[in-house]
Amino acid sequence: MPDTMRFLIRASGARRLIAVMDDTKLAEYYTEETGDGSLAGALVLGRVERVAPAMGAAFVDIGQPQNGFLPLAEMESYTQNSGAKPLATGQELIFQIKKDAHEQKGAYLTRDVALPGQHIIYMPFNRHVGVSKRVSDEAERARLLAAGQELCGAEHGVVMREASLHAKPADLREELAELKARWAEIRQKAEFTRAPAVLYRESVLAALLRDYAQRYRVSITCNDAVNRMPAPPTGLMWEQVNDAELDALWQASRVDVQLQEALARRVSLRNGSTLVIDEREALTTIDVNSASYLGDAQGDMALKLNIAVCDDIARQIRLRNLSGIILIDFIDMHTEEERAQVSERLMAELSRERVKTVVHGFTRLGFLEMTRKRTAATLREQLCVPCEKCHATGYRQERDKKK
Ligand SMILES: [Zn+2]
Structure with a gap:
């Protein structure tokens, strides 16, 4: 029987605090608010602002303070594979955010869309079939590679995740069909949307469940109704408690104490x-x-x-x-x-x-x-926010040491 990961979710209004408990230890912690947070993995409709071959990059307006950054080297192989035209200023295209904007750097973009499911990752724009590095056994890798090739023919790409080891072929086909349908919806939405706009993003909770529900027994305790959850936890152990009960559990699990230690x-x-x-x-x-x-x-x-x-x-x-x-x-x-x-x-x-x-x-x-x-x-x-007193250096000048 796999280990249990316990999720404690404290909801108030549009805000959700998610504490992932691995045994008695706080393993991960997220704050999620509708409308902000990480956009990593999100699909956006962006407008190409500038193509700069000398810098090997294109800059794309995705509705953030800094333009997104698209490496042209990646674009070359993508153009060859998909038969797409080279980039031009003013074009409106679907991009996937690989990394969030960070300090002075804009978000890192790709055109090579990858939509992750529980067992497979669907890649509509390439024909690569790969196997997760988590699968180390050579025979199993070969088996998954063959299964992946059979699954997608020469039409598109797929990565077989570790969870696909124990999946039935019918389940894989069903998941692929779901991912293809999601991609079709995203493309359709792009047709009727003006750039820049977010076309699709997965909630933090949905991503956590997708990644952990295959490998662990996941139990969720939440002070919110299941139909208000961003990813209704179907088929998982789920209990709804009142605010006081959740607070007691939060305290007993020492979530805040462990957070302080981690800061x-x-x-x-x-x-x-x-x-x-x-x-x-x-x-x-x-x-x-x-x-x-x-x-x-x-x-x-x-x-x-x-x-x-x-x-x-x-x-x-x-x-x-x-x-x-x-x-x-x-x-x-x-x-x-x-x-x-x-x-x-x-x-x-x-x-x-x-x-x-x-x-x-x-x-x-x-x-x-x-x-x-x-x-x-x-x-x-x-x-946290950077400390204003010391300009985030951790030091202040001592008065009598000034010249
Ligand atoms: Zn300071």
Whole structure:
């Protein structure tokens, strides 16, 4: 029987707070409001504002303060595959947002639309058949590849997700038909819409359910009626409670306490060690401090401690929704074999989540280097604003130190 993921959903008006509990730990947290939030994965009707071959990009008005960014290199292969004409200023086209706008950068766009379902990802504009990297067994990969080719002929592309391993061919065909119908609706909506406009976006809850309901038993506790939910949880364990009951559960699950921990720079762990997590613009660093735990112990104590903190590191990365380059400074180890053991443990701990992470191994200076796909705002971006007092540096000038 798979593990249970428990969703606590606190609704008030148009706002929903979603706490994803993995056992007793808060694993993910989202605030969702109708009309804002992340647009990653959304389909938009955009107007091409400028094609800049020298910059290798086109800039597209998608109704945000900054124009969306479309790499022309991707456009070339797309044009070859789909027989579409090259881009021209003023054109109104359907784009998919791959990454949300972030600080000075506009949203990252693609023309190669991908619509994810529970078992497959449907790609109307290409003919590529792929298999999720989560499926590692060669025989199973070959089987899914064949199933995918049979499913879509040479008409369009598809990625077989891990969940497709146990799906019946009829279920896959049905899901493909649903995704095709959704795409047809989106195209039709585009015909009658003026750019810029959002044509389709999936709610955070719907995306969570799509990704987790296949791998875990999902239970939902909510203070809202099922017909007001953005994704009616059909077939899932679902209970509606009143506000007071939800508040009690929220408190008993220590959601707010765990959120506070995840917003702090320093995290104290059970064994006396600490993690110091610094989110910077270019990268995030995580420093493992042995504190009182290690003392001056010898032997494989460093290895033991590093292995022991991997679950906390993975949890903080997931809950903070860190993305991009992450460097982890573990306690120094002496052998390659020990470093490999730590990498492996961290990868295993990261495998429960839905965001793609890649552990690249140790750098020459001994940092464990990993990357995590940016999908939505980080926890800090969701819940905090930069400090005005120190201009978000964390420091203020001391008066008598001024010249
Ligand atoms: Zn400050």
